[in-house]
Amino acid sequence: xxxxxxRQASAERPVAPLLTVRGLSxxxxxxxxxxxxxxRVSFDMAPGEILGLVGESGAGKSLSGNAIIGLIDPPGHxxxxxxxxxxxxxxxxxxNQMRRLRGRRIAAIFQDPLTSLDPLMRIGxxxxxxxxxxxxxxxxxxxxxxxELLKAVGIPAxxxxxxxxxxQFSGGMRQRVVIALAVCADPKLIIADExxxxxxxxxxxxxxxxLKTMCREHGTAILLVTHxxxxxxxxxxxxxxxxxxxxxxxGPIEEVLRSPRHVYTAGLIGSIPSxxxxxxxxxxxxGSMPRPGAVPSGCAFAPRCPKRxxxxxxxxxxxxxxxSQVACWRAEESHxxx
Amino acid sequence: MLxxxxxxxxxxxxxxxxxxxxxxTIFKFLGDPVQLMLNPQATQQERDQLTERLxxxxxxxxxxxxxxxxxxxxxxGMSYRNQMPVMEVIxxxxxxxxxxxxxxxxxxxLIGLPLGVFAAIRGxxxxxxxxxxxxxxxxxxxxxxIGILLILVFSIELKWLPAFGRGxxxxxxxxxxxxxxPSGRAALVMPSISLALFQISFIMRLVTAEMLEVLRTDFxxxxxxxxxxxxxxxxxxxxxxxxxxxxxxxxxxxxxxxAFTLVTEIVFQWPGMGFLFVQSVQYVDIPVMAAYLMIxxxxxxxxxxxxxxxxxxVDPRVDQLVRGGGNGH
Numbered sequence: 230x231x232x233x234x235x236r237q238a239s240a241e242r243p244v245a246p247l248l249t250v251r252g253l254s255x256x257x258x259x260x261x262x263x264x265x266x267x268x269r270v271s272f273d274m275a276p277g278e279i280l281g282l283v284g285e286s287g288a289g290k291s292l293s294g295n296a297i298i299g300l301i302d303p304p305g306h307x308x309x310x311x312x313x314x315x316x317x318x319x320x321x322x323x324x325n326q327m328r329r330l331r332g333r334r335i336a337a338i339f340q341d342p343l344t345s346l347d348p349l350m351r352i353g354x355x356x357x358x359x360x361x362x363x364x365x366x367x368x369x370x371x372x373x374x375x376x377e378l379l380k381a382v383g384i385p386a387x388x389x390x391x392x393x394x395x396x397q398f399s400g401g402m403r404q405r406v407v408i409a410l411a412v413c414a415d416p417k418l419i420i421a422d423e424x425x426x427x428x429x430x431x432x433x434x435x436x437x438x439x440l441k442t443m444c445r446e447h448g449t450a451i452l453l454v455t456h457x458x459x460x461x462x463x464x465x466x467x468x469x470x471x472x473x474x475x476x477x478x479x480g481p482i483e484e485v486l487r488s489p490r491h492v493y494t495a496g497l498i499g500s501i502p503s504x505x506x507x508x509x510x511x512x513x514x515x516g517s518m519p520r521p522g523a524v525p526s527g528c529a530f531a532p533r534c535p536k537r538x539x540x541x542x543x544x545x546x547x548x549x550x551x552x553s554q555v556a557c558w559r560a561e562e563s564h565x566x567x
Numbered sequence: 568m569l570x571x572x573x574x575x576x577x578x579x580x581x582x583x584x585x586x587x588x589x590x591x592t593i594f595k596f597l598g599d600p601v602q603l604m605l606n607p608q609a610t611q612q613e614r615d616q617l618t619e620r621l622x623x624x625x626x627x628x629x630x631x632x633x634x635x636x637x638x639x640x641x642x643x644g645m646s647y648r649n650q651m652p653v654m655e656v657i658x659x660x661x662x663x664x665x666x667x668x669x670x671x672x673x674x675x676x677l678i679g680l681p682l683g684v685f686a687a688i689r690g691x692x693x694x695x696x697x698x699x700x701x702x703x704x705x706x707x708x709x710x711x712x713i714g715i716l717l718i719l720v721f722s723i724e725l726k727w728l729p730a731f732g733r734g735x736x737x738x739x740x741x742x743x744x745x746x747x748x749p750s751g752r753a754a755l756v757m758p759s760i761s762l763a764l765f766q767i768s769f770i771m772r773l774v775t776a777e778m779l780e781v782l783r784t785d786f787x788x789x790x791x792x793x794x795x796x797x798x799x800x801x802x803x804x805x806x807x808x809x810x811x812x813x814x815x816x817x818x819x820x821x822x823x824x825x826a827f828t829l830v831t832e833i834v835f836q837w838p839g840m841g842f843l844f845v846q847s848v849q850y851v852d853i854p855v856m857a858a859y860l861m862i863x864x865x866x867x868x869x870x871x872x873x874x875x876x877x878x879x880x881v882d883p884r885v886d887q888l889v890r891g892g893g894n895g896h
Contacts, residue, residue: 300791332794339792344785347804349882358803359793394883410793 245316247417247450248274248297253310253320255292255301257521264522266305267292268474271547276417277448279441281461281482283497284471285518290454293471294420296320297452298337299327315417333363336411338440340423342404346395352406353379353391356413363414378409382439401432405439412443419444422454437464459501462486470494473519473529480553490555493530528558536562575875579868584635586864590857591634595627643858648850653858657840661862662743663733664832664839668824670759675766676817682767683774684806687782698771705768710827714761714834721757729754731836758835762827766820773816777809784808810881818874822867 255267267289274280282290295301297312299322312320319330331337339345347355356375357368366374372391379387382405395403404424411419421440425433441464444451453465461468462482469479470491478491489495496514516533525531527542534541540558547554550561601617618624622633637643643653682702686695722730734750736743745751781787782805790800829841836842840859847855878885 298792300788328791328794328796330794331792337789337792339785339789341785345789347786347790347808348884349807350804358799359795362793362795362799396884407789410789414794 244275246273246313247276247278247315248452249313250293250297251311251313253293253296253312254308255289255296255305256308258304258306262522264520265308265524266474266521267296268524269310270471270474270476271310272469272476272479274418274450274452277444277450278467279444279451279453279465281465281468282452282454282471283456283458283461283468285456287518287521288471289474290456290471291422292474294337294422294452294454297418298331298335298420299324300331300337329363332359332411332416333414334416335418335420336414336416337420338404338407338411338422338424341427342400342407343427345407346403346410348395351392351394352398356391356406356410359410360413374413375409378413379406382406382409382443384409400428401436404428404432404436408436408440408443412447412449415447416449418450418452420452420454423456424453425460426455426457433460434463440464458497462501470497473524474521475524475529475556476547477530477557478553478555479547480551480555484552490550490553490560491530491557492534492536492559528556571875571879572872575872579872582868583861583864587635587638587861588631590638590860591631593860594634594853594857595630638858638861643861644854646847646852646855648847648852648855653854656843656855657858657862659743660838660840660843663745663837664825664828664841666745667755667758667762667828667831667837667839668821670755671763671766671824672817672821674759674763675770675820678763679767679770680774680806680813683771684778684801686771686775687778687805688801690779699775702768702771705764706772708764709830710761710765711830711834713764714757714831717757717761718834728757730757733838758831758837761834762824762831765827766824769820770813770817774806774809774813777812778805781805781808807881811878814874814877814881818870821870825863825866 249271250273251271253267253270254265256263256265270289270293272280282293284290292301292305296307297314297319299319301307307320310320311318314330314335319327322330346352350358353372353375356378357371360366360371360374361368364371376387376391379391384390384402384405390398395406398406408424419440424440425436428436437460440451440453443449453461455461465482467480468482468485470477470485470493472493478485478489478494480490485494486498489498493514500513514533519525519529519532527544528534528537531537531541536559538558543558545556545558547556548560601614601621601623605613605617622630625633641654645651646653646656649656682698686698689695717728718730721728729750732754733745734752734754735748736745736751737747745755778801782801787800787804790804795804825841828837828839829844831837832839832842833845840862843855844859846852847859
């Protein structure tokens with residue numbers, strides 16, 4: 230929490246951004262034509278910054294992460310926009326060049342630690358394998374590094390555990406191993422796709438904290454993809470809210486939490502359960518998010534929005550508002566979701 | 568590991584006993600050995616003497632016990648047809664079958680595995696479709712048809728390869744091998760291809776199906792995200808994770824091969840055990856048939872044991888499963 234360096238970096242841009250995503254659109258081609266799952270998404274990330282990407286399932290948050298590491302499952306493909314990383318364009322790299330970037334400069338962590346590791350390979354071998362793919366060092370040095378990493382992520386008795394297989398670890402321990410794997414080549418950006426969703430609640434906070442420390446120590450930025458606004462509130466420097474494939478609000482976490490500018494964001498924040506706040510019921514947003522391909526031409530949230538006005542038939546672009554950017558025609562009002 | 572071996576051995580003994588009961592039943596009730604062994608003019612006294620000498624007057628359980636006891640020592644009596652100890656007859660023929668099956672299995676794995684991986688990775692490409700089509704033919708056309716076609720093309724038309732026999736073999740005392748002479752190797756080509764074609768196709772299709780399954784898993788996705796090279800992803804992580812069913816099927820296929828050689832050996836007049844078995848059926852040479860049954864059974868059991876051991880090597884979870892009670896089987 231109190232790591233002023235990274236915070237400042239994110240608050241007072243522009244330091245040269247680590248990652249810029251500009252007008253990124255992804256479409257899925259099906260027999261019934263193509264449907265747009267990601268619609269002109271733009272955002273920046275500063276070095277060492279933790280950006281939370283939040284939204285309902287299907288909002289396009291995982292897809293954004295996958296697009297950045299170049300692992301969109303077919304038939305999905307990028308139709309427009311560009312992604313720049315460390316000043317170089319990466320969305321059009323040849324597969325082998327992109328591969329060299331993955332794991333080395335941009336790492337990824339997926340949701341389910343139980344299935345992220347190869348069940349037939351000792352965890353130490355999986356780590357050294359990754360290290361040797363990206364860094365030139367001897368096998369012995371790679372193993373020593375693997376041991377260090379296991380210690381750093383809090384695996385007890387790492388010198389024994391390094392030769393164990395994934396099935397000999399608990400879920401939380403496995404996610405620690407996955408984190409060790411993600412940071413083993415010292416990447417500058419980690420895409421963490423729901424890293425704690427599959428874990429016990431008691432473990433979730435530990436893993437989030439670990440992820441945060443690991444990254445603060447190495448100045449690694451994290452794109453934290455989750456549907457859990459609570460996790461983001463605890464972890465992120467900034468938050469980006471997605472709805473139906475579009476980015477609807479992005480800004481510093483305190484600012485967004487304190488005064489959300491988009492009606493949907495306000496709804497999301499109202500749905501965070503809290504022990505301190507006494508309230509009869511949590512907020513519930515009526516209706517459901519439109520499927521890709523059935524998104525209205527105006528504001529995507531308009532059909533569910535209690536504050537809809539006529540202008541909402543026109544699509545709002547992201548507009549600066551304080552330190553945030555918001556795509557809502559009624560952003561100047563302060564919302565408390567009713 | 569040791570526990571697993573002991574458990575499997577115990578199972579194996581039961582299976583062997585069951586099969587030997589079957590073999591014994593054939594022995595006992597299929598044809599009358601006395602009739603078969605004596606000439607039709609033999610007197611009743613001669614018959615009685617032979618019956619007594621063969622132990623056929625003993626109670627049936629005693630006869631079975633004797634049979635099992637002798638079988639355990641490799642004694643299956645004399646072949647009716649060529650008046651030699653059965654084990655000797657089989658030992659003469661065994662190397663021919665063994666070498667044929669060995670070459671076919673190696674071929675099946677060396678060709679089937681890479682093709683299967685290829686077809687899985689390069690799913691939509693023309694090459695993959697061609698392989699798929701060939702494999703379809705491979706699994707559906709019987710081995711003897713392939714064998715006859717091969718003979719027609721390569722022996723009769725092109726005169727490149729011998730149509731029958733084992734070629735020149737080298738006698739190593741306990742073993743005769745065709746690997747060491749050019750004609751022995753040439754003779755192996757067509758029988759092993761016709762025998763292996765089904766296995767190649769089968770393994771290829773199995774590997775493709777399994778690979779497609781494995782390539783969808785999270786750990787492959789994570790391996791990609793780790794930036795591993797394609798070869799490491801497909802072989803070290805992908806193929807290795809489909810080895811369990813492949814090992815199982817390969818074990819069964821080798822068993823099948825031993826059965827199928829029977830047909831192939833006839834087509835190519837291959838002097839192996841299958842050919843011998845067919846001959847002994849024609850002559851109602853029951854001791855040979857019984858011994859063949861027992862030996863094939865033992866081979867099957869040995870292969871299965873090896874398969875179980877490979878499981879432990881391939882998948883670390885199996886060993887734990889066995890140690891943790893092993894009730895899962």
